[in-house]
Amino acid sequence: MRIGITYDLQAEYLAAGYSEEETAEFDREDTIVAIQQTLKDLGHEVDRIGNVKNLTSRLVAGDRWDTVFNIAEGLGGFGREAQVPALLEVYNIPYTFSDPLVLCLTLHKAMAKRVVRQLGICTPDFIVIEKVSDLTMVDLPLPLFAKPVAEGTSKGITAASRITSQSKLVSTCMHLLLAYNQPVLVESFLPGREFTVGILGTGEDSKVLGVMEVILRDYAEPDVYSFHNKERCEELVEYRLATDSKAVKAGDAALAVWRGIGCRDAGRVDIRLDVNGIPNFMEVNPLAGLHPQHSDLCIIARMKGMPYRALIEAIMRSAISRVHADDHSLGFSAWLRK
Numbered sequence: 414m415r416i417g418i419t420y421d422l423q424a425e426y427l428a429a430g431y432s433e434e435e436t437a438e439f440d441r442e443d444t445i446v447a448i449q450q451t452l453k454d455l456g457h458e459v460d461r462i463g464n465v466k467n468l469t470s471r472l473v474a475g476d477r478w479d480t481v482f483n484i485a486e487g488l489g490g491f492g493r494e495a496q497v498p499a500l501l502e503v504y505n506i507p508y509t510f511s512d513p514l515v516l517c518l519t520l521h522k523a524m525a526k527r528v529v530r531q532l533g534i535c536t537p538d539f540i541v542i543e544k545v546s547d548l549t550m551v552d553l554p555l556p557l558f559a560k561p562v563a564e565g566t567s568k569g570i571t572a573a574s575r576i577t578s579q580s581k582l583v584s585t586c587m588h589l590l591l592a593y594n595q596p597v598l599v600e601s602f603l604p605g606r607e608f609t610v611g612i613l614g615t616g617e618d619s620k621v622l623g624v625m626e627v628i629l630r631d632y633a634e635p636d637v638y639s640f641h642n643k644e645r646c647e648e649l650v651e652y653r654l655a656t657d658s659k660a661v662k663a664g665d666a667a668l669a670v671w672r673g674i675g676c677r678d679a680g681r682v683d684i685r686l687d688v689n690g691i692p693n694f695m696e697v698n699p700l701a702g703l704h705p706q707h708s709d710l711c712i713i714a715r716m717k718g719m720p721y722r723a724l725i726e727a728i729m730r731s732a733i734s735r736v737h738a739d740d741h742s743l744g745f746s747a748w749l750r751k
Contacts, residue, residue, distance in 0.1 A: 415479045417461075418448060418460070418461050419481055421439040422441075422442065422463065423439035441704065447704070447705050448703060451721060451726075460478065465487065465496045472500070480507040483508045484700060486700065492520075495512075495520075498511075507732065508732070510680070512675075514675070529694045532670070532673040535694065537601040538553055538601045541562060542596060542598075548586060554601070555577055555578070557599050557600065558576065558600050559585050560598055561598070562595055562598045564593065567639055568640055571640065572635065572636075603693055603695075605688065605690060607638060608655060608663040609682070609709050611623050612679065614727075615676075621665075624660040624664045624667075624713075625652050626652070666682075666684055666692040679701065679728045680697065680700065682694070682698070683697070
């Protein structure tokens, strides 16, 4: 099978003048090499495409692929993660991971929370701050938590994200509005254990790969899985495979979110316990990082005894099975119209 890989390479954006934080979600060269080599080891012909602009040029030039392994994050806007999948759908080219609808929904944390709440899954009460005057409408009890509404890799999350006073709420939200040029999500702070849940598969075939607890060390920024803590995770964070009853419930909630939203192939759902120990949805990552050593999904797989090759193979197997199912469905629909 001829497989293209779409991605945003961090080094290219750094060379173009973007900052480390602006490019934090983008992939390192060794991640792309790992995926490329693993796909080759699985017997595929691999073609590195790159970002959405490269993909556009290649499509116009007439290039095509049997499928595309897509991990492109995009650069700007709420639809940035959906750009590559949408373009591939125009040309009827299959791809891994979730579709444009899911990627737009999950990138906007408040919209995702609204859907999750409609599904009957617990998530903290929240309000979206689009301008400073909106702060007068915040009537949630302290402590609160504030973060950009559409960022990943803990961008915009610092020790100041945990809000303990009205003055801190105003100063933190004003900073986030200016720094990230997007609305701010303010929600009730969850004081309990934090889990990230790895999911494999699509729909009824999806399953929990593993539940990993995120434990901040004593010298980490307290209470928050911040950008600083995540960037220095080897020294500031302990990751532990969790199998107790609370972790099992967190996994069940994460799987319900995954299936309810319609995520595909593989990813992560972040869950935190409230003051009563009830799992609450925080956010979902349908384009999870795939660095063999440092990405959470890969760490979970490794803890569960699943080698990197087996993880990539499982992702491809899920994507291919979806394509075959869609082909069958389309063929049946076409037959009905005859």
